[in-house]
Amino acid sequence: MIWSRHNISSPSRADVLLARLSGSLAFAVAVLLALVLLMLFKESWAVLASGGWARFFAGEGWFPSSGQYNLWPMLWATLVATLGALLLALPLGLASALFGRFYAPRWLVLPLRRVMMLLAGIPSVVYGLWGLTVLVPLIAQWEPPGASLLAAILILALMVLPTVALTSEAALAAVSSASLQGAAALGLSRKGIVLGVALPEARAGIFSGALLAAMRALGETMAVLMVAGNVVQTPGSLFDPVRVLTANIALEMSYAAGEHRAALFASGLLLMLMVAALAWLAGKRGGRLYA
Amino acid sequence: MSNDNPTDRNPCSYTLGGIEQGAPCCIPVPHIQVQDLAVSYHGKTVLQGVSLDINKGCITALIGPSGCGKTSFLFSLNRLNDLIPGSRVQGSIRMDGAEVTAPDCDVMALRRKVGMIFQKPNPFPLSIRRNIEMPLREHGVRQRGELDARVERALRDVGLWEEVKDRLDSSALALSGGQQQRLCIARALALEPSILLMDEPCSALDPIASAVVEELIRSLCNRYTVVIVTHNLAQARRVANYAAFFWMTERVGRLIEFGRCQSLFDHPSHDLTAAYIFGTSG
Numbered sequence: 198m199i200w201s202r203h204n205i206s207s208p209s210r211a212d213v214l215l216a217r218l219s220g221s222l223a224f225a226v227a228v229l230l231a232l233v234l235l236m237l238f239k240e241s242w243a244v245l246a247s248g249g250w251a252r253f254f255a256g257e258g259w260f261p262s263s264g265q266y267n268l269w270p271m272l273w274a275t276l277v278a279t280l281g282a283l284l285l286a287l288p289l290g291l292a293s294a295l296f297g298r299f300y301a302p303r304w305l306v307l308p309l310r311r312v313m314m315l316l317a318g319i320p321s322v323v324y325g326l327w328g329l330t331v332l333v334p335l336i337a338q339w340e341p342p343g344a345s346l347l348a349a350i351l352i353l354a355l356m357v358l359p360t361v362a363l364t365s366e367a368a369l370a371a372v373s374s375a376s377l378q379g380a381a382a383l384g385l386s387r388k389g390i391v392l393g394v395a396l397p398e399a400r401a402g403i404f405s406g407a408l409l410a411a412m413r414a415l416g417e418t419m420a421v422l423m424v425a426g427n428v429v430q431t432p433g434s435l436f437d438p439v440r441v442l443t444a445n446i447a448l449e450m451s452y453a454a455g456e457h458r459a460a461l462f463a464s465g466l467l468l469m470l471m472v473a474a475l476a477w478l479a480g481k482r483g484g485r486l487y488a
Numbered sequence: 489m490s491n492d493n494p495t496d497r498n499p500c501s502y503t504l505g506g507i508e509q510g511a512p513c514c515i516p517v518p519h520i521q522v523q524d525l526a527v528s529y530h531g532k533t534v535l536q537g538v539s540l541d542i543n544k545g546c547i548t549a550l551i552g553p554s555g556c557g558k559t560s561f562l563f564s565l566n567r568l569n570d571l572i573p574g575s576r577v578q579g580s581i582r583m584d585g586a587e588v589t590a591p592d593c594d595v596m597a598l599r600r601k602v603g604m605i606f607q608k609p610n611p612f613p614l615s616i617r618r619n620i621e622m623p624l625r626e627h628g629v630r631q632r633g634e635l636d637a638r639v640e641r642a643l644r645d646v647g648l649w650e651e652v653k654d655r656l657d658s659s660a661l662a663l664s665g666g667q668q669q670r671l672c673i674a675r676a677l678a679l680e681p682s683i684l685l686m687d688e689p690c691s692a693l694d695p696i697a698s699a700v701v702e703e704l705i706r707s708l709c710n711r712y713t714v715v716i717v718t719h720n721l722a723q724a725r726r727v728a729n730y731a732a733f734f735w736m737t738e739r740v741g742r743l744i745e746f747g748r749c750q751s752l753f754d755h756p757s758h759d760l761t762a763a764y765i766f767g768t769s770g
Contacts, residue, residue, distance in 0.1 A: 375610040379672070382568055382606075383679065384599035389626040398613050
């Protein structure tokens with residue numbers, strides 16, 4: 198019997214070496230991930246063992262001093278901020294990708310992409326600085342206090358915009374020229390080609406990009422911490438200050454001990470599970486050509 | 489088999505009439521008049537000095553080795569060269585009295601009138617129905633009833649209806665290669681063109697699927713003006729009424745000989761044609 202995986206490399210020494218090297222390094226990455234997960238479980242065990250996950254979704258709120266660890270308010274803030282950022286960034290990023298791919302004059306395409314890459318590379322703390330000094334005062338003029346869910350949404354939208362734009366552009370660039378030629382040969386207008394052929398064919402890639410952006414927004418800590426106001430409460434309006442899960446860990450880790458500390462690790466674990474779920478979804482959908 | 493006189497063929501019961509009836513191919517009526525056509529990419533000329541009349545309702549085969557400008561010629565007939573950066577088309581192409589190469593030519597209307605089939609079947613990643621409907625909608629056909637009727641008629645015309653009528657809403661990509669190519673032909677026919685351009689439509693298909701598509705192309709004779717690029721000389725002989733032989737001289741593609749298919753194959757008047765057809769060069 199012949200197994201294909203045994204046939205990939207030739208028996209030459211260099212091939213064997215390369216196969217072993219890349220294989221063991223790939224394995225090391227997987228082990229690292231497993232170790233991180235294990236550490237999160239171990240550290241949060243103190244709380245999980247006494248009452249399990251239920252403790253995080255019941256109770257009056259987040260009062261570590263009296264043993265109340267209800268994560269709902271912060272979970273809501275996290276989810277609403279992520280969703281809001283995505284709703285803003287998706288149309289903007291997609292429009293930018295479509296413009297760059299189908300409408301922009303040739304000389305503008307590369308500068309546009311460079312700007313997006315630069316935007317993607319700006320450190321989050323710099324976004325935070327800008328948000329703190331420009332965005333928050335602006336919102337405060339409109340509706341005090343300024344540091345709010347809205348500020349978090351806007352900052353996050355700005356941060357994930359390049360992710361959406363760059364992945365969408367890559368997905369649109371991967372649309373086969375055969376399809377585009379075929380569409381043009383049928384007398385379709387530019388609009389018809391974009392809406393009828395390019396977007397449907399790039400749909401899976403755009404979707405994966407949006408999920409990638411959602412993961413980034415979920416995990417973002419510093420910039421949100423600087424503009425969101427960090428009051429633990431279920432947001433009633435866009436102008437309420439909120440605290441997201443990531444910011445909570447960053448704010449309290451330095452002094453937390455015992456069960457409180459374990460609760461922070463558990464919220465880290467929750468974040469990780471959410472991101473993992475998104476990654477799984479992206480992989481599942483991204484692999485499908487036709488839906 | 490003689491293709492020289494297409495009126496010998498049995499008239500089929502046509503459901504689609506791209507062309508007005510009454511212009512059978514044996515009475516040569518020019519449909520596309522090409523004068524001194526030259527195509528270049530980034531200043532490099534790939535095709536030069538091509539002049540010929542393509543007759544209405546006839547199948548004209550373009551033969552010759554790879555790289556001699558056949559596809560460039562084909563692409564300039566529906567202005568698809570516009571999509572290729574750095575391309576330039578000079579000369580005159582008149583179609584139904586209008587100048588195709590003119591800057592004010594309505595390219596979308598032109599492409600609706602001139603359908604194109606590519607070498608590799610290129611159905612869109614949509615359902616079978618949407619593949620045909622989408623271009624129709626784009627050209628202003630919106631009524632549900634008419635859309636359904638046109639989809640069915642186009643699919644019947646390519647002999648695909650019975651095979652796919654129960655799964656119109658499933659992916660076109662699940663069809664076999666031959667079915668995909670027939671779907672692409674149906675997609676073009678649904679727009680009711682008068683001219684069909686085909687760029688080696690059978691070369692990516694297996695022999696059985698190829699035979700089916702070839703038979704379909706033969707049935708298009710007298711209804712559409714068909715220009716087909718093919719590397720398969722036997723196929724050109726079987727399907728075409730006219731043949732044009734392209735060859736590269738001094739690194740530029742040129743039209744060497746053009747005439748009735750049978751006379752070109754049986755009594756080529758040019759040495760290069762004879763050498764290519766009888767297999768001593770190319």
